[in-house]
Amino acid sequence: MRKVDLLVIGGSAGGILSANTARKVYKDISITVIRNTKTVMVPCGIPYIYGTLKDTSKNIIPDKMITDNNIDLIIDKVTKINKEEKYVLTENNDQINYDKLIIATGSLPIVPSVIGNNLENIFSIYKNEVYLNDILQKIKDLKDIVVIGGGFIGVEFSEQMQLNGKNVTLLQRGDKCLRRNFDAEFSAEAETLLKENGVNVRTNCKIKEFVGKGKVEGVKLETGEIIKADAIILGSGVKPNSDLAKDAGLKINDNGAIAVNEYMNTSDADILAVGDCAEKVSFFTRNDVPVLLASTAALEAKIAGYNVFKNKLTRKNKGTISAFSTKIYGATLGAAGLTEKQAIENNFEYVIGEFNVMDKHPGSLPNTKKIHMKLIFSKYSGIILGGQISGGDTVGEMINIISLAVQQGMTAADLNTFQVATHPLLTASPIAYPINGAAMNAIEKM
Amino acid sequence: MRKVDLLVIGGSAGGILSANTARKVYKDISITVIRNTKTVMVPCGIPYIYGTLKDTSKNIIPDKMITDNNIDLIIDKVTKINKEEKYVLTENNDQINYDKLIIATGSLPIVPSVIGNNLENIFSIYKNEVYLNDILQKIKDLKDIVVIGGGFIGVEFSEQMQLNGKNVTLLQRGDKCLRRNFDAEFSAEAETLLKENGVNVRTNCKIKEFVGKGKVEGVKLETGEIIKADAIILGSGVKPNSDLAKDAGLKINDNGAIAVNEYMNTSDADILAVGDCAEKVSFFTRNDVPVLLASTAALEAKIAGYNVFKNKLTRKNKGTISAFSTKIYGATLGAAGLTEKQAIENNFEYVIGEFNVMDKHPGSLPNTKKIHMKLIFSKYSGIILGGQISGGDTVGEMINIISLAVQQGMTAADLNTFQVATHPLLTASPIAYPINGAAMNAIEKM
Numbered sequence: 083m084r085k086v087d088l089l090v091i092g093g094s095a096g097g098i099l100s101a102n103t104a105r106k107v108y109k110d111i112s113i114t115v116i117r118n119t120k121t122v123m124v125p126c127g128i129p130y131i132y133g134t135l136k137d138t139s140k141n142i143i144p145d146k147m148i149t150d151n152n153i154d155l156i157i158d159k160v161t162k163i164n165k166e167e168k169y170v171l172t173e174n175n176d177q178i179n180y181d182k183l184i185i186a187t188g189s190l191p192i193v194p195s196v197i198g199n200n201l202e203n204i205f206s207i208y209k210n211e212v213y214l215n216d217i218l219q220k221i222k223d224l225k226d227i228v229v230i231g232g233g234f235i236g237v238e239f240s241e242q243m244q245l246n247g248k249n250v251t252l253l254q255r256g257d258k259c260l261r262r263n264f265d266a267e268f269s270a271e272a273e274t275l276l277k278e279n280g281v282n283v284r285t286n287c288k289i290k291e292f293v294g295k296g297k298v299e300g301v302k303l304e305t306g307e308i309i310k311a312d313a314i315i316l317g318s319g320v321k322p323n324s325d326l327a328k329d330a331g332l333k334i335n336d337n338g339a340i341a342v343n344e345y346m347n348t349s350d351a352d353i354l355a356v357g358d359c360a361e362k363v364s365f366f367t368r369n370d371v372p373v374l375l376a377s378t379a380a381l382e383a384k385i386a387g388y389n390v391f392k393n394k395l396t397r398k399n400k401g402t403i404s405a406f407s408t409k410i411y412g413a414t415l416g417a418a419g420l421t422e423k424q425a426i427e428n429n430f431e432y433v434i435g436e437f438n439v440m441d442k443h444p445g446s447l448p449n450t451k452k453i454h455m456k457l458i459f460s461k462y463s464g465i466i467l468g469g470q471i472s473g474g475d476t477v478g479e480m481i482n483i484i485s486l487a488v489q490q491g492m493t494a495a496d497l498n499t500f501q502v503a504t505h506p507l508l509t510a511s512p513i514a515y516p517i518n519g520a521a522m523n524a525i526e527k528m
Numbered sequence: 529m530r531k532v533d534l535l536v537i538g539g540s541a542g543g544i545l546s547a548n549t550a551r552k553v554y555k556d557i558s559i560t561v562i563r564n565t566k567t568v569m570v571p572c573g574i575p576y577i578y579g580t581l582k583d584t585s586k587n588i589i590p591d592k593m594i595t596d597n598n599i600d601l602i603i604d605k606v607t608k609i610n611k612e613e614k615y616v617l618t619e620n621n622d623q624i625n626y627d628k629l630i631i632a633t634g635s636l637p638i639v640p641s642v643i644g645n646n647l648e649n650i651f652s653i654y655k656n657e658v659y660l661n662d663i664l665q666k667i668k669d670l671k672d673i674v675v676i677g678g679g680f681i682g683v684e685f686s687e688q689m690q691l692n693g694k695n696v697t698l699l700q701r702g703d704k705c706l707r708r709n710f711d712a713e714f715s716a717e718a719e720t721l722l723k724e725n726g727v728n729v730r731t732n733c734k735i736k737e738f739v740g741k742g743k744v745e746g747v748k749l750e751t752g753e754i755i756k757a758d759a760i761i762l763g764s765g766v767k768p769n770s771d772l773a774k775d776a777g778l779k780i781n782d783n784g785a786i787a788v789n790e791y792m793n794t795s796d797a798d799i800l801a802v803g804d805c806a807e808k809v810s811f812f813t814r815n816d817v818p819v820l821l822a823s824t825a826a827l828e829a830k831i832a833g834y835n836v837f838k839n840k841l842t843r844k845n846k847g848t849i850s851a852f853s854t855k856i857y858g859a860t861l862g863a864a865g866l867t868e869k870q871a872i873e874n875n876f877e878y879v880i881g882e883f884n885v886m887d888k889h890p891g892s893l894p895n896t897k898k899i900h901m902k903l904i905f906s907k908y909s910g911i912i913l914g915g916q917i918s919g920g921d922t923v924g925e926m927i928n929i930i931s932l933a934v935q936q937g938m939t940a941a942d943l944n945t946f947q948v949a950t951h952p953l954l955t956a957s958p959i960a961y962p963i964n965g966a967a968m969n970a971i972e973k974m
């Protein structure tokens with residue numbers, strides 16, 4: 083039995099940053115992080131193990147943010163939380179008493195409940211090096227890979243596996259990939275890239291069963307068609323890993339996430355929760371949104387680490403704005419805030435501003451790429467609701483300008499006259515900077 | 529004689545965008561742009577004519593923002609403004625009457641007043657295609673190039689000429705290049721890159737005279753040393769081109785710039801001025817700042833074009849924040865707001881936040897570069913005063929996040945918990961995003 087001031091369960095983005103932030107704010111407390119894997123995978127880096135990296139050991143989050151900061155690290159699995167007596171029990175029969183507890187247990191993959199889902203070579207994506215390395219070894223000599231799910235994981239796995247010489251089919255239930263995060267015209271850009279590069283993209287596919295004897299041999303669709311598969315990657319979404327919290331009697335919301343307030347407090351005064359296991363509310367509507375992102379976990383961890391012993395007004399969770407980016411076949415797509423589709427679903431009256439421009443100036447410079455920007459503003463107020471961008475690598479940070487503008491409640495007028503640094507080799511021209519231009523385009527329609 | 533509702537003098541960033549914005553806001557007015565060159569050079573693209581582009585015709589701003597928008601274009605030179613009777617006269621003996629006039633006459637290079645400054649092959653950088661093409665032809669077979677001035681123009685010309693096979697010496701008066709825009713540690717990064725790549729960087733150099741017979745042969749320093757030069761590029765700064773306005777009786781400030789208010793109105797009710805010829809005030813101090821940038825001209829043009837017939841509260845110039853970026857030898861440097869040196873000069877009590885991180889995650893991914901970020905916050909309030917970043921290409925847009933944060937008066941707490949989109953191939957890790965991290969580093973010291 084031992085006793086710590088702060089115990090953090092979970093060693094990925096949410097856990098590491100909760101502990102690390104608490105250490106910076108509360109210099110004298112004892113902090114322990116407990117996690118159930120020897121190493122921690124960079125969560126968003128997992129698809130790249132199967133193409134660019136070819137090695138799980140290149141995708142490890144180093145422990146130095148913990149070990150260099152006087153934080154104890156225990157590799158063990160928490161089996162029970164006793165919130166009344168403020169301790170946890172572990173698989174190795176340890177008992178750890180805590181003053182404050184932060185739960186950062188993440189999420190678990192959803193496995194489609196169809197016949198044959200337990201066949202060999204059907205892989206969910208668990209964030210566990212041993213498991214992921216096992217996939218890497220098993221698929222080495224396999225050729226036909228079916229990826230299920232057209233979200234970020236599915237799209238990125240498809241690209242990486244194809245680049246690695248596999249024959250890849252991407253099966254999606256909906257009519258477009260990335261449809262939760264982008265409007266149709268941006269989804270179409272991603273889909274065109276996948277198809278042009280040889281990924282067999284199949285939309286509107288409902289899976290009936292996985293077929294095979296022992297090992298998977300194919301996916302049978304509801305239409306009866308069978309798609310050959312030596313292995314299947316499941317990218318069918320994730321769910322909060324909240325059983326431990328539920329069993330402890332903490333309040334769980336309708337999506338199975340641990341209920342939290344804006345300071346990341348759970349229903350128990352001494353327990354906080356962050357990341358995929360914790361409730362997410364929308365910045366715009368306060369509705370529950372199932373946006374499970376490492377970057378959101380990081381935000382919440384900074385709030386929880388700061389507030390764990392004392393709440394501070396400067397560290398409140400204003401809600402998730404859903405900021406994403408991805409890169410496939412050299413093209414980048416980014417989104418922050420509401421898409422047009424989501425603006426409609428949430429009953430916002432809106433105006434669209436669009437702008438197309440080259441990402442260097444003059445456009446005659448080498449390696450120039452086209453930027454397509456779409457911004458969505460609330461009508462009358464002119465406040466930005468969201469934006470989507472496609473283009474080259476610089477979109478990765480440009481979407482964070484939109485992300486900041488959304489969080490600041492900026493208007494189209496603000497964004498039209500926002501001062502920017504421009505440079506021929508780095509950005510669009512100052513007379514046609516896309517954020518300025520898309521804002522003006524919206525103003526003309528207001 | 530003709531009559532237009534809006535006349536714009538000047539066809540570069542300020543002129544184009546003034547006319548283009550006015551067209552979008554005032555649908556029915558007649559607009560004419562008058563400029564004195566057949567083509568318009570991308571101003572910041574000029575150094576690249578002498579390396580990457582090798583051709584002035586690849587560095588032209590297309591006329592379509594004017595001609596596609598029902599704006600008349602006249603190639604002629606205005607010789608006189610009569611503000612009492614509201615007309616201008618031109619070199620081709622035209623008279624154009626106006627209702628409103630926007631002056632966007634830009635700037636002119638400063639030529640050092642030392643002996644020999646009229647020798648052949650000493651080149652100022654006029655933004656004129658014919659003139660710039662003449663330089664291109666003349667230096668083709670010359671070897672030893674001396675670039676004078678360690679600002680952006682000097683540094684970028686040095687890099688491009690060196691890449692183009694010239695033997696380049698960069699002479700600067702001060703002890704560091706880019707010292708007006710960066711603190712010493714960032715200037716040092718630029719200087720190291722130049723030196724490592726073979727540019728002969730000379731600091732603390734005072735020029736006594738240019739030597740030669742007819743053609744320049746060298747630069748004589750005050751120490752007596754002579755540096756061999758087949759040609760000299762002058763990057764010794766620019767001054768507002770305001771003689772036309774001065775002769776018309778408009779108020780001119782102590783720096784020789786046309787005095788303007790926050791709506792870009794001059795001392796005459798019907799004349800506005802934008803860009804390098806117009807007064808610049810600091811966002812922080814309201815002091816006059818000589819920051820002559822195309823991006824600043826673009827901002828002012830959007831304000832002037834919007835307000836030219838009616839002032840609008842949503843379009844006020846809050847002052848120049850000085851946002852810059854440059855790229856040399858594959859490395860990018862960006863700055864926005866005050867440097868530490870400027871914070872001291874302006875008597876701000878400040879706290880520094882720094883952060884170093886790789887620009888992809890995991891760092892084992894190919895082509896990963898190190899980001900060095902330095903943010904400056906006002907002590908106690910925590911409001912951001914400025915930031916500087918070095919790294920790869922993504923710094924070009926990342927500095928615009930800082931630029932936006934400065935314009936919004938954001939605090940270190942805001943920036944620590946600012947939600948970002950992250951991706952392995954595009955950004956730092958969500959647990960170590962540099963803006964979040966540098967803000968936290970400052971908070972720890974507050």
